Amino acid sequence: MPKFRQTSEILRLMSRKEDIRNIGIIAHIDHGKTTMTDSLLAEAGLLSPKIAGEARALDYLEEEQKRGITIKTANISLLHEMGGRPYVINLIDTPGHVDFTGKVTRALRAIDGAVVVVDAVEEVMVQTETVTRQALQERVKPLLFINKVDRLIKELKLTPDEIQKKLIRIIRDFNNLIDMYGEKEFKEKWKVDPSKETVAFGSALHKWGFTVNIAQQKGVKFKDVVDAYAKNEYQALPQLIPLHTAILDMVVKNVPNPIEAQKYRIPKVWKGDIDSEIGQAMLNCDDKGPTVMCITQAQMDPHAGLVATGRLFSGTIREGDQVHLVGAKKDYRVQQVSMYMGAFREVVGEISAGNIAALLGLDLARAGETLIDVTHKDIMIPFERIKYVSEPVVTIAIEPKHPKDLPRLVDAMNRLSIEDPNLVTTINKETGEYLLSGMGELHLEIAVKFLRDYGGGMEIVTSRPIVVYRESVAGQGVIAMAKSPNKHNRFWIQVEPLEEKVIEMIEKGDLVEEMGRKRMGNVLYKEAGWPTEEARNVWALEEHKNIIIDLTKGIQYLREVRDMVISGFRWACQAGPLCEEPLRGVKVKLMDAQLHEDPVHRGPAQIMPAVRRAILGSFLTAQPVLLEPIYKIGISVPAQWVGECSSIITRKRGRILASEQKGVLTMITGYIPVAETFGLSADISQPLPVTPSGSAPLTIGRKHRRALQRK
Secondary structure (H helix, E strand, O other): OOOOHHHHHHHHHHHOHHHHEEEEEEEEEOOOOOHHHHHHHHHHHOOOOOOOOOOEEEOHHHHHHHHHHOOOEEEEEEEEEEOOEEEEEEEEEEEOHHHHHHHHHHHHHOOEEEEEEEEOOOOHHHHHHHHHHHHOOOEEEEEEEEHHOOOOOOOOOHHHHHHHHHHHHHHHHHHHHHHHOHHHHHHHHHHOOOOHHOEEEHHHHHOEEEEEHHHHHHHHHHHHHHHHHOOOOOOHHHEEEEEHHHHHHHHHHHOOOOOHHHHHHHHEEOOOOOOOOOHHHOOOOOOOOEEEEEEEEEEEEOEEEEEEEEEEOEEEEEOOOOEEOOOOOEEEEEOOEEEEEOOOEEEEEEEEEEEEEEEEEEOOOOOEEEEEEEOOHHHHHHOOOOOOOOOOEEEEEEEEHHHHHHHHHHHHHHHHHHOOOOOOOEEEOOOOOOEEOOOOHHHHHHHHHHHHHHHHOOOOOOOOOEEEEEEEOOOOOOEEEOOOOOOOOOEEEEEEEHHHHHHHHHOOOOHHHHHHHHHHHHHHHHOOOOHEEHHHHHHHHHOOOEEEEEOOOOOOHHHHHHHHHHHHHHHHHHOOOOOOOOEEEEEEEEEEOOOOOHHHHHHHHHHHHHHHHHHHHHHOOEEHHHEEEEEEEEEEEEHHHHHHHHHHHHOOOOEEEEEEOOOOOEEEEEEEEHHHHHOOHHHOOOOOOOOOOOOOOOEEEEEEEEEEEOO
């Protein structure tokens, strides 16, 4: 492991909170995040300037270098000097492909600001919208870097006026996203503006960039950049207007330090008492307060074991500290504390609040877990659950080619599910199949490659991918009665659709079971307009957005069987009656019940099956429907090929929403069923010629669902 010269200097500055900036690089795929990061590493002395822009240093996995995409998040700490003052930049480079969106979501919990990279040719794309929305939901302040400006000059040969119009349009579209997804108190303050140095322009590949202020200081006009390319003298631009100066100066000036950021971020990500000792310590980013960390990443190191990475919101973490994992409900002793330097972990003595740390010795740590020192474990409220914008919708069956490798496969699958919570591994008890569910084809392809590597090169056989569906209802069902197996207990239950507004609240995280019944009831009464009787009697909220409500009056022994009724409800939600897919968006109302007076006759084996049968019985009379996963799709192509692309989408049961001219390219947006997207990239690129960008880019964005009436 190399020893970095900067480590001691960075550690010294880590205690000066006003000189810390926690940032992430987020963007649509292939817009230049990792290429831009190379320039930042070169400026910090961690990479040779000669290979910056081509090395993609933070893509240190072999698979990333081979495919030319970022697959996992990479952390690194940099030193940057501005105005004679040194600053610590804790930077996270994130993936751009939609299949790895979950990794972006987890990274955002650890940072306070994000540089959103946008391709000047393709402009704001579907995944740009998705990652920007994710950042705003976590109260992470966005900055804008418009990359690949050189392509507007060299390839598209636009005039300065045309370039200016294009850049203005990108800034306008980006601000529209902030207006759409930003919270009321932040949206106006966080809109980007070149005059406020929240927008930078440049070329990550050619390592130059500038903000309006830098251009004025250096006396550089955009015409000078155009002339440099016209005369083939652009190699001099990195010396005149280096990219790292533009980006890091913009970050230092506009991203809040941890003390400022935690004052408004903590109330968003933590619902405990802000006035408590723990709350005040986190608000003030207090080094001497209780040790509190939100773990955002868990990785298995073949030599060191599980490495837990996260943001330290208060206190100081040291080797040997006794800590408690709130979710796992277990105490641990920290065996090692490290900071990240790209592909390597640098062992340090301690890390203070406001920084990102890596810890060894926490075997049950998982992404989203809350860590607290043992003295405060009984009063700690966990952090809000990390909310993903999408869910696994594609499944494959896997098995080892040689049965003797089965134990190795199971171990590898367990390791993979720890490292990537968006991969769901299950065993079908009826068929004995090992199932792997992910966000899309690429996600599963990479997962299978990692499984082979983790298993020491074992051979794995995979099935064709299938799409995961959901079952729901379009109307109100009858009040169905079901008896327990011993015929001594009866339940009357009615099913109806859950309102779209409530489903949106659950997706946004405004309504979660951890809130408790009283708070959930208040939210449903005030925000969703539910009747008082329904709002105050919510019993449970199931993970696939289903709710059970108790509308009974004076039923004897009901309180004693409440947990069994909820278990029966969850059991019913796991597999619907149409094709055994999970239920989604269903409101279950318990209308009446008759319970036997002897506890022996109303145990779980009696109550749970009865509740499940009553729910599924009412479900079948409530206009049952199948919900199919839908991708939001964006295709950027030359105008003459719009018709061809539109017909491909239509043939695959897709729907065109809009077609907008953006310079020489046309942006087509629409929806397409996930089941029709297998091999779509190959299909759609075959009939198209090479565009000015070198390809006809296909983008698949966030997931939606649509109902198909059962025939």
